[in-house]
């Protein structure tokens with residue numbers, strides 16, 4: 063088992079996941095980085111080693127591929143024997159009214175934003191439990207969305223998957239938190255990343271929540287003892303529409 067703290071971060075190649083991984087790297091954590099493209103992950107891994115990360119493993123996995131997601135979990139556990147933070151961050155968005163959004167798009171969103179997190183929780187649970195029993199606590203940090211708490215027109219399918227993710231993590235806490243493993247969902251409004259590019263004409267990127275804001279919340283969760291469970295954190299933008307993305 064590694065002596066360093068260890069995290070598995072999905073969607074680590076860019077955006078919010080890369081910022082969270084960088085926060086851990088600066089503190090010398092060991093890391094498993096995952097997303098679809100190996101080249102971007104290898105590039106990110108060498109940047110994180112420069113920042114101070116310990117051992118960094120790269121395990122590509124497409125979150126639509128249930129077997130690949132399960133294998134990611136077991137490969138991480140075999141490599142490190144420890145998981146202080148499971149960061150379920152990889153996700154996708156879709157926009158469209160219920161009247162028009164094809165069901166196959168809803169299914170794809172569900173696979174990536176809900177089914178993959180479920181498979182990750184199942185496959186990492188043994189190592190999360192053993193980490194909590196030796197290190198005191200293990201944390202799951204899942205990136206949801208403010209639309210999973212306060213619905214918005216044209217984001218029905220996306221919001222529904224994020225509401226499901228929040229519910230999944232709440233149930234996880236009911237079942238596992240007595241053993242020192244607990245989950246926090248972070249539900250941000252628009253964050254300045256590639257995913258929010260489509261709306262930057264209306265909301266400039268430099269007025270959005272930053273990836274470092276989200277990384278700060280994620281890192282704070284890892285500082286909490288096993289006796290503090292933080293279920294869901296809504297991170298919203300300033301102004302009169304606090305319940306809008």
Ligand SMILES: NC(=O)c1ccc[n+]([C@@H]2O[C@H](COP(=O)([O-])OP(=O)(O)OC[C@H]3O[C@@H](n4cnc5c(N)ncnc54)[C@H](OP(=O)(O)O)[C@@H]3O)[C@@H](O)[C@H]2O)c1
Pocket residue numbers: 072073074075076077078079096097098099102123124125126151152153154155174205206207208249250251252253254255256257258
């Ligand atoms: N940006 C926002 O405004 C915002 C607001 C609220 C919540 N969120 C949530 O925050 C999370 C991260 O979003 P982001 O803004 O950082 O997005 P991003 O910059 O587009 O990054 C998405 C990350 O997920 C990976 N990814 C995408 N689809 C994948 C798949 N099918 N399998 C495996 N990896 C996949 C991407 O890597 P590859 O493409 O290389 O696979 C990338 O590393 C998502 O869950 C998103 O829903 C974002």
